[in-house]
Amino acid sequence: MSDTNDLNGTTPTVRPSTAAELVARSNRLGADPKNTNYAGGNTSAKGTVTDPVTGKPVELVWVKGSGGDLGTLTESGLAVLRLDRMRALVDVYPGVEREDEMVAAFDYCLHGRGGAAPSIDTAMHGLVDAAHVDHLHPDSGIAIATAADGEALTAKIFGDKVAWVPWRRPGFQLGLDIAAIKEANPQAVGCILGGHGITAWGDTSDEAEASSLWIIDTAAAYIAERSRPEPFGPTLEGYAALPQSERRAKAAALAPTIRGIASHDRPMVGHFTDSDVVLDFLAAAEHPRLAALGTSCPDHFLRTKVKPLVLDLPGMATVEESVARLEELAVAYREDYRAYYDRHATPDSPAIRGADPLIVLVPGVGMFSYGKDKQTARVAGEFYVNAINVMRGAEGLSTYAPIDEAEKFRIEYWALEEAKLQRMPKPKPLATRIALVTGAASGIGKAIATRLAAEGACVVVADLDLDRAQAAAAEIGTSDVAVGVRADVSDEDQVQAMVDAVVLAFGGLDLVVNNAGLSLSKSLLDTTVADWDLQHDVMAKGSFLVSRTAARVLIEQGLGGDIVYISSKNSVFAGPNNIAYSAVKADQAHQVRLLAAELGEHGIKVNGVNPDGVVRGSGIFASGWGANRAAVYGVEEDKLGEFYAQRTLLKREVLPEHCANAVFALCGPDMTHTTGLHIPVDAGVAAAFLR
Known part of the structure; x- marks a missing residue:
């Protein structure tokens, strides 16, 4: 040739x-x-x-x-x-x-x-x-x-x-x-x-x-x-798949607990699968025996660990019953994995890499898989689906007989495999962190979502406009990095659905940015009750609903977390013709203090960012606020950013990316001991100095 x-x-x-x-x-x-x-x-x-x-x-x-x-x-x-x-x-x-x-x-x-x-x-x-x-x-x-x-x-x-x-x-x-x-x-x-x-x-x-x-x-x-007709055996009573809406609601309710279990040794990103392949396997009588035998192909068990954690309760079990049993099984799984390591480790074996499960199977609901990022977690789930297909074929013709435990250990803790892991690039600062940013289809929110993803986080872009949210997410990265969802943050049910979508997309939640907002530039006498209620519903009530719903996930995971409020210079500065907006921003600013005091015991930091004059790319300014503020100050609307810059101490225009920098600083590796803080991002407005 x-x-x-x-x-x-x-x-x-x-x-x-x-x-x-x-x-x-x-x-x-x-x-x-x-x-x-x-x-x-x-x-x-x-x-x-x-x-x-x-x-x-x-x-x-x-x-x-x-x-x-x-x-x-x-x-x-x-x-x-x-x-x-x-x-x-x-x-x-x-x-x-x-x-x-x-x-x-x-x-x-x-x-x-x-x-x-x-x-x-x-x-x-x-x-x-x-x-x-x-x-x-x-x-x-x-x-x-x-x-x-x-x-x-x-x-x-x-x-x-x-x-x-x-x-x-x-x-x-x-x-x-x-x-x-x-x-x-x-x-x-x-x-x-x-x-x-x-x-x-x-x-x-x-x-x-x-x-x-x-x-x-x-x-x-x-x-x-x-193949014989039922290679996995007959269907167990109570183990059939729950209806789709019911099983996905249960999956979202269990996801924080399961992620906490999978992240005992190190934080993990998750993926949820409720395909027929998985649900049919978990409904069959032989699934406990087969799952305990583990996978066989080296590519499979290197991604899935030697065997999964299997919840031994039917799908009809309550969330509370399932959580309690999962926590018991997690302790047993870790002990079992440690014993497996101790049985086969030699003096020159690499150190144990963690005893947490990478695959968690919940009958009637589906499969949770975990990895260092979304792609790894998703692929781990795909590999276990491969393993199920392999078991079905082997059991249909004969008996499934994977390679023995000692051989699995030799490959899992192979010096060459360890060397490959050591060659992996250093993770980014926000690797394994899952972020939710509201009002993120444009402006400050989009810049924040983009920065967090660039630093390694998985990001959910939430916005009232689904098409724009999905378009922004697509600009940020693939679906393994960012997804877009619709949510009206003033609606309690929609906020719950949004958070459920986050945990089903990436396995959990670590970082929440309350950015959704709007503003109507009106004087006291021109501000209607409807104007007041609209702004308070979106920013005060909306931030409360998002923080409360997210906090339940953060607390259940037991991994700490961050909540950041995008407040405003107006939360402390008294300016003309914006009573509703400034009052609600003051409300948000105090929510930061209140939640920092309440959630600190769970390792959850709560901080705020106070921008001013962020005109470029802003949905608020484009929707009429910019024209109104320009009229108030007697400048042309396209010169408003320059006007705001000239009234600052630094004479610099504030851009969405500057707000994103502040959010990253608060949530990154260098400010792990800071909570209850408001960072001004206003190029220096003396009247808004915090005191």
Whole structure:
């Protein structure tokens, strides 16, 4: 195979490079979840290029690098090694007890700069005598791989076209094993890796892809045709899924407790799933036994821990009963995980990484999954859905028999896995924090939401206008970073629905910014009761409702938190023609003091920001307030920001981003001991100095 273009007469024959062809195949395979899970599996291709140093042909192997995802793989995500040097490692291989040393040896086989870091599976791809190799984690293939009689099933389903490879931890020896099996079975197109997944190969990229898909589809068809009717057993009385609205309300009520359980050792972001796959599994009689056996594929249990925490109550149990039992089970789970660690840890094992569950299953309701960020939490849930599919297939044909506990520990606390974790970038200051910002579709609120997300927080953008809230969230980031919701903060039910949406989107709540507001610039005599009530309903009553509803979540989680009020310079400054607005801002300012005093015992800080003259991007100023204030001060409306700047001590215009800076300062890592504070963001208005 060559990466150089051939000439046929005068017309060049152009074909994709080996690397480009590999990326295209990888993307196709990774785009379909039936083929492999997110970031699961790896692919490779071998080809010949001209060595730029010698000018002679050199054979290379391109392999998906460590940590990459097939569905989104690009050429920069490939490790590139010289095949002769990689295969020469066989001669210095020190044996399975020291095979981890071979990963470092791959660095001496790199071609040029080598591209991405080689993964542990590089040996499999380099040593197997085939131009193209795919290693994948399909649910159907792992179902055969984890069946108690997987070897016999492999022969029965595939004949001699697919070989069986007994469980072995990924590494150099597994590469040698698969290479030997392929050599001994020239008619085979791939193999089932016991407890793990599949590997397939071909002389061309298309042949390798076809072999992979044939194994996956053949296994799936066999399971569909031969599986017994109820692989998970009959439905348990009382364990069927609750109606959607009821189960989601219960999920929102339980989410703070469960997040607190999952964040005992370190804060976590959560994800909620109530798919039919999960609900059907939890309704069946065998789910406690199967859940206790844990997952098998290394990619699965590295994301989900060896087993989940399962609430052993029916869906009809009350929230109070469920909370009490979950707290009991959490203690037992931590003790069990610590015992698992102690049973298998050796003096050189990495320290225990925390004993909290990453998957919590609630019959009738669904699954809560956790991780260091939303994507990790979501993917952990997807992996457990994969595990459920695997268990269904294995139980339908045979008996689910995952790899044993000792092997799981060897991988979970593998020195190479620990090294990978240590290479992860340092988390951002607000990583794992979940923020709710009201009135955040524009102006100060949008700037705050944007800054908090940039500092690592997950953000819910709440606004009266759903379309604008969702548009603002989309500007900030993907749905793993920001989501938009509609809420009228003056309506108690809508505030509860908003907070429920937050905890269902990200698992909990840590940081609340009361920013929603409006203003009507009128004198005392022109201010109607309706004007007064409208402003007090949105800002005084609304802030109260949001803070009260959020505080229940913060207290139940037991993780502390922050509540920030965007008040105003007007809370302490007496100006003309804004009695309703200034009075309600004073109300908000005193709520800060009152709540700081009340919530401090729960580790919840409550602070305020007092802006002034924030004209650019402001929804309030654009809605008529700006024109009225400009008329009061006798300036043109488009000059209002400059006018406000000139009356300040610093002569600087205040922008929404300056308010966002103050919110981050209050909630960031440097002001952990500050509560009850109001920060002026007004460029210096002496009459509004706090005293």
